[in-house]
Structure formats: C-alpha cells, structure tokens
Amino acid sequence: MHKELTSMKAKVAGQYLSGQIRQAIRQSWKNRSTSTAAVMFAGAVAAGICAPVQAQQITGSIKGTVTAPGGDVAVSGVQVVVTSDVMPKPRSATTRPDGTFTLPYLIPGNYDITFTFPDGSVRKTNTTVLLEQASVVNLAFEPAQAERIEVYGTAIITEGDSSLTNSFGEDVIANMPIGQSYRDMLKILPGVEYSENGILGPSAGGSGVDNSYALDGVDLSLPMFGNLSSEPATHDIAYVSVDRGGAKAIGFNRAGGFAVNSATKSGTNEFHGSLEYRLQNSGFTSTPVDGVISDVDRSWIIASVSGPILKDQLFFYGSYFRPEVTGDNKITAYGPTKSYENTRDEYFGKLTWAPTEDILLNVSQRVSDRQEIGGSIGEFETDSVSLGSESKIKITAVDGSWLLGDTSSLNFKYAKYSEDGSSRPDVELGFMPVLGDSLDINNLDQMGYFGVPSLRDYPEGATADEIAAIDAFNASAAPLIAQYGYVGDDGELSGGSGVGAYPTYNNQDFARESFQVGFDTEIYTGDMTHFLHFGARWSELEEDLSRLSNGWGSISYVGGLGADGGDTD
Numbered sequence: 362m363h364k365e366l367t368s369m370k371a372k373v374a375g376q377y378l379s380g381q382i383r384q385a386i387r388q389s390w391k392n393r394s395t396s397t398a399a400v401m402f403a404g405a406v407a408a409g410i411c412a413p414v415q416a417q418q419i420t421g422s423i424k425g426t427v428t429a430p431g432g433d434v435a436v437s438g439v440q441v442v443v444t445s446d447v448m449p450k451p452r453s454a455t456t457r458p459d460g461t462f463t464l465p466y467l468i469p470g471n472y473d474i475t476f477t478f479p480d481g482s483v484r485k486t487n488t489t490v491l492l493e494q495a496s497v498v499n500l501a502f503e504p505a506q507a508e509r510i511e512v513y514g515t516a517i518i519t520e521g522d523s524s525l526t527n528s529f530g531e532d533v534i535a536n537m538p539i540g541q542s543y544r545d546m547l548k549i550l551p552g553v554e555y556s557e558n559g560i561l562g563p564s565a566g567g568s569g570v571d572n573s574y575a576l577d578g579v580d581l582s583l584p585m586f587g588n589l590s591s592e593p594a595t596h597d598i599a600y601v602s603v604d605r606g607g608a609k610a611i612g613f614n615r616a617g618g619f620a621v622n623s624a625t626k627s628g629t630n631e632f633h634g635s636l637e638y639r640l641q642n643s644g645f646t647s648t649p650v651d652g653v654i655s656d657v658d659r660s661w662i663i664a665s666v667s668g669p670i671l672k673d674q675l676f677f678y679g680s681y682f683r684p685e686v687t688g689d690n691k692i693t694a695y696g697p698t699k700s701y702e703n704t705r706d707e708y709f710g711k712l713t714w715a716p717t718e719d720i721l722l723n724v725s726q727r728v729s730d731r732q733e734i735g736g737s738i739g740e741f742e743t744d745s746v747s748l749g750s751e752s753k754i755k756i757t758a759v760d761g762s763w764l765l766g767d768t769s770s771l772n773f774k775y776a777k778y779s780e781d782g783s784s785r786p787d788v789e790l791g792f793m794p795v796l797g798d799s800l801d802i803n804n805l806d807q808m809g810y811f812g813v814p815s816l817r818d819y820p821e822g823a824t825a826d827e828i829a830a831i832d833a834f835n836a837s838a839a840p841l842i843a844q845y846g847y848v849g850d851d852g853e854l855s856g857g858s859g860v861g862a863y864p865t866y867n868n869q870d871f872a873r874e875s876f877q878v879g880f881d882t883e884i885y886t887g888d889m890t891h892f893l894h895f896g897a898r899w900s901e902l903e904e905d906l907s908r909l910s911n912g913w914g915s916i917s918y919v920g921g922l923g924a925d926g927g928d929t930d
Contacts, residue, residue: 419578419624419723419760420466421490421528425498427460427476436460436502440477445470445490446629449674449715455767457890465770465881466721466762468713469530469600469624476500491528492600492624528602531626534595542592543576546601547621573620577725577758579776583871583904591754591780593727594682596663597709600624625725627713628676632668637661655691655701659684675714682707691738694847694858698735698744699787705731719764727756735787741847741858746810748863750784769882779872786863790912800913806845809913810864813845814838815856834920841918864914868907875900 423443427436439456447470456462469492476484488496529549574581574589576598581591605619643656665680688701711725733750760774790807805811816838817831838856846854877898884891 419492419622421469421492422463422465422467422495423472423474423488423490423498424463424495425461425500427456427462427500427502429502438479442475442477443467443472445472447627449676449713450718452718452764466764466772468627474498478502489530491530491602493602493622494528529600531599534598534601543574543595544589544592546595546598575622576756577625578622578760578774579756579758579778580873581778591756591778593756594707596665596682597625597680598623599626625709625711626667626678627711628667628669628678630669630672634666635664637663655688657686657688659686674716675712678711680709693738694741695743698738699747701735703731703733703736705729720761722761723758725758729754737863739859743860745788745861746859746863747787748784749787750782752780752782754780769880771880773878775876777874781870783869784867786866786911788862790862792912793910794913800916805916806861808861809911809916810859810861811845811916812918813856813858813860814841814918816842837920838918862911864911866909866911870905872903873900
C-alpha cells in the first residue's frame with residue numbers, strides 16, 4: 362500500500378509539474394513576440410516535429426497506432442503497458458484521440474505489450490527495443506470471436522536517415538567474431554572503413570578525429586585530439602548504435618564523421634553469473650613479432666554477476682576483466698632483453714533503479730588500471746631503452762527520466778571521463794642538461810637515446826660533390842657504428858639502431874565532465890500535434906601534458922661538414 366501511494370504521489374506531482382510547464386509554454390505562445398516565436402519554432406525543429414526523442418538516456422522507445430477497422434471499440438483511452446526483464450517496473454501510456462501512443466525511455470531489450478481497451482478487451486504482442494531506435498507496433502483491433510490480432514507496420518524505425526543509422530542487439534555482438542576491446546567492436550559497423558591505425562581509428566565521411574565514441578552516453582574521445590583512447594571491454598556491451606554522415610540536433614552531438622554509442626548490460630529479477638578463463642600461449646603466436654623474437658603468452662579472465670537487490674525495483678550488474686600479455690625469452694639484434702608484461706584490471710558496476718513506474722535511474726562506473734613493464738624495445742634496440750608505463754581510466758555515468766503523464770517527460774545525464782597516464786624510462790640517467798653543457802661523444806649511450814647511423818651508399822649517377830658528401834658522412838659515422846652498432850647476419854657491424862636509454866618522461870592526463878537536462882512535451886493544436894524538446898548542457902574539458910627529457914633525450918648524428926651535399930672544403 363505504501364509503494365502504491367508513493368507511486369501515485371510521484372505521478373500526481375509529475376502531472377502537476379508538466380501542466381505548469383505546458384501552461385507556461387501556451388501562455389508564451391499566445392503572448393509571443395517575434396523572438397519568443399523564434400525560440401518556440403527552433404525548439405520544435407530541434408525535436409524533429411514528427412517524433413519524440415531521448416537525448417540524455419541510453420534508451421529506446423515504442424510507439425504506434427491502435428485502429429479499429431470495424432468501429433467496434435474506441436481507439437482513444439486504450440491503456441498500453443509494456444514489461445521487460447531489464448525494466449524493474451512496467452511502463453504505461455494511454456492512446457490519444459487518434460489512437461497513437463508513445464512509450465519513451467525504455468532500456469533496450471525484449472518487451473511484452475498489453476493493450477487494454479475501454480470495454481475490457483485485452484490484446485497482447487511483443488517487440489524488441491534497440492538503442493536509440495523506436496520500435497513501431499501498430500495494432501488493428503478485431504472482435505474476440507475473430508480470434509485474430511493484426512500487428513502491422515515497420516518493426517524498427519531510426520530516429521534519423523535510415524540509410525545512415527544502424528543499431529545492433531547483444532545477439533549480433535555475441536555472434537560476431539570481434540575482439541575483447543571497444544576498438545574491436547568497430548569492425549562490425551556497416552559502411553565504416555576499418556583501419557588498423559591505433560590512433561585515429563576508422564572513419565566514415567571524415568578523418569578519424571572527426572568521430573565520436575561513447576559508452577553509456579559518456580564521450581570517450583580525447584578532448585584535444587578527438588581520437589579514441591579508452592578501451593572498455595566488449596563483454597559488458599549489450600547494444601550498439603551508429604550514426605554516419607551527419608550530426609543530430611538532439612543530444613549535443615557534433616561528430617563530423619560518425620557517432621557510435623553503446624549501452625552496457627543491466628541486471629534483472631533473476632541472478633546470473635559467469636566466469637571465463639581464456640589462454641593463447643606462445644605456441645599459437647608466430648615469431649618474430651615486429652621483428653622481435655619472443656615467446657608471447659596471452660590470457661583473459663572475464664567474470665560477471667547480476668541480479669536484484671530489491672525485487673521489481675533495484676537491479677545490479679558487476680563485472681571484472683583482466684587481460685594479460687607476457688613476453689619471455691625476448692631477443693633483439695643486440696641479444697637477450699628483459700621480459701615484457703602488460704596487465705590490466707578493469708572493474709565495472711551498474712545500478713538500475715525504478716522507485717516508481719514513471720521514474721528510472723541508472724548509475725554506473727568503470728575503473729581500469731593498466732601497467733606495462735619492459736615495453737618499447739624494438740628489433741634493433743638494446744635492452745636499456747625499455748620503459749614502464751601505467752594508466753588509470755574512470756568512466757562515470759548517472760542518468761534518469763521522469764514521465765510527467767502521457768505527454769511530457771524530464772530527463773538528465775551526468776557524465777565524467779578521466780584518463781591519467783604516465784611513462785618513465787627503466788634506465789634513468791639522473792641529469793638534465795643546462796645551457797652551456799656539451800655531449801660526451803665517447804659515451805653517447807650514457808647521454809640519452811642515441812640513434813646509431815647507417816653507412817650511406819652512392820646513388821646511381823652520383824656527382825663528384827654527392828660522392829664527396831657521402832664520404833664525409835660515412836667517415837664520421839663509421840667510428841660510431843664500430844662503437845654502438847650491432848653484428849648483422851653477415852657478421853659485420855651495422856647501424857640503423859638505437860642504444861642508451863628511453864628519451865622522455867611522459868605525463869598525460871585527460872578529463873571531460875558534462876551535465877545536461879531536457880524537457881519533452883506534446884502540444885495539440887487542432888488536428889496537429891507538436892513535439893517539443895528543450896535542453897541545456899554544461900561541459901568542461903581538461904588536458905594536462907608534461908614531457909621531460911631523460912638526459913639529453915634523443916640524440917642523432919646528422920653528418921659532418923659537407924654531409925648535406927654542399928661544399929666539402
């Protein structure tokens with residue numbers, strides 16, 4: 362009884378608030394000035410005029426029309442109730458005078474729909490709601506003795522150009538041969554050219570930095586560069602949507618290439634759990650990898666648990682992900698090097714709470730810690746050039762919606778993404794040069810990272826000046842190769858390699874924080890219905906970058922007098 366009273370109070374309060382806002386809008390329209398009319402028109406255009414939108418929550422919707430071809434029952438006042446295992450409580454709407462209805466802010470999943478007509482007749486069907494899409498269910502009523510229900514119309518429509526918008530469910534994600542990270546998931550996006558470029562990523566209508574990447578609506582693009590940096594695990598992702606070739610007015614999306622969003626899994630009224638261990642040992646990996654001979658083992662631990670905290674009200678979902686890469690018996694052109702290790706511990710938790718049928722809240726946080734040891738040793742580098750690195754990523758999302766009757770709703774979203782990363786040389790030289798210092802050319806491997814030069818060959822048809830310049834270059838390069846070079850396959854000393862210590866210390870921190878609110882409502886004016894959306898957003902971006910040299914940093918041999926092909930005298 363107490364729960365019913367609480368729900369009734371929330372509904373009454375919501376309807377009152379909606380009525381006050383709608384009354385203010387109508388009054389402003391009646392007493393409109395030119396500027397007021399322009400604002401109202403802009404709000405209507407932003408809403409797309411023809412369809413309600415969900416700008417802040419990671420949801421979809423169901424809408425449709427109830428008709429009675431035989432005129433047996435009224436199509437207005439039909440109660441439409443939807444239920445799903447991912448929604449703690451059912452949601453309901455009442456058809457309008459023309460038989461249309463809308464149920465916004467539904468968590469993506471499979472839904473059962475019940476239509477209850479004013480005369481007590483009941484009809485049932487089901488549908489699937491995808492992320493950021495509207496499922497259309499049109500019901501043609503037939504008398505009970507006919508024992509037939511006709512559901513017609515498009516199953517799924519996109520809130521945009523259907524040729525440029527796609528959405529996928531967890532069945533597609535689970536059955537596609539994709540990897541473990543967010544970046545791997547991008548391979549399934551239709552019409553998007555995939556690239557192995559680990560910095561810019563794929564593109565669609567623009568360069569990689571024009572794209573927008575999101576998890577539960579939290580933008581994961583780096584603030585100053587736009588490229589994807591974070592790599593949330595794909596096993597938590599239940600639904601994916603992608604818009605290509607344009608930005609929507611709703612949701613403050615300004616991606617010039619494509620915008621991809623993803624919704625994580627939620628709990629249900631049933632307890633579920635899983636535990637996986639995957640192993641790919643060195644026997645499955647060809648060598649050398651990037652020219653470096655090494656025994657590389659890979660393993661993954663994936664665990665998840667979900668269920669109810671309060672039945673029909675509060676659900677939880679939690680997961681743990683640990684990928685690990687180790688490289689032993691590592692050999693470069695200079696000989697054996699230290700072992701390599703890259704580990705990551707990622708924790709994710711999510712709460713879904715519906716205190717009443719009209720209010721839905723989601724809270725989630727992902728924390729990822731990565732450590733790398735013995736990294737950045739190339740095929741032609743010494744063991745001493747290695748570095749260690751660590752990074753910590755936090756992704757926080759809080760969103761909610763409140764249905765204010767059948768025609769209005771309030772929604773909000775808070776999002777924060779931060780990434781703190783640092784790397785430092787394994788061999789620290791312990792000094793920083795100042796003005797007036799000079800290099801010790803007899804100990805360049807103790808001054809910083811020295812790029813050992815290679816001897817130059819004469820190009821075909823070389824002139825006398827070019828030959829003289831190359832001779833001058835090689836004359837000074839030969840002693841450096843003799844001191845710092847490696848023994849090649851031919852038994853001769855060679856250059857084109859690196860010795861010393863990793864050249865830089867790097868500290869790079871990114872952060873993006875935002876909060877946005879929205880109000881959606883419908884206003885009837887005669888035979889026309891206006892869908893209006895009003896929204897506001899605050900956001901703050903931050904980047905802190907500092908880089909210091911280790912000793913002299915990177916040291917290169919550029920040649921002696923005349924090495925550029927000029928005068929050798």
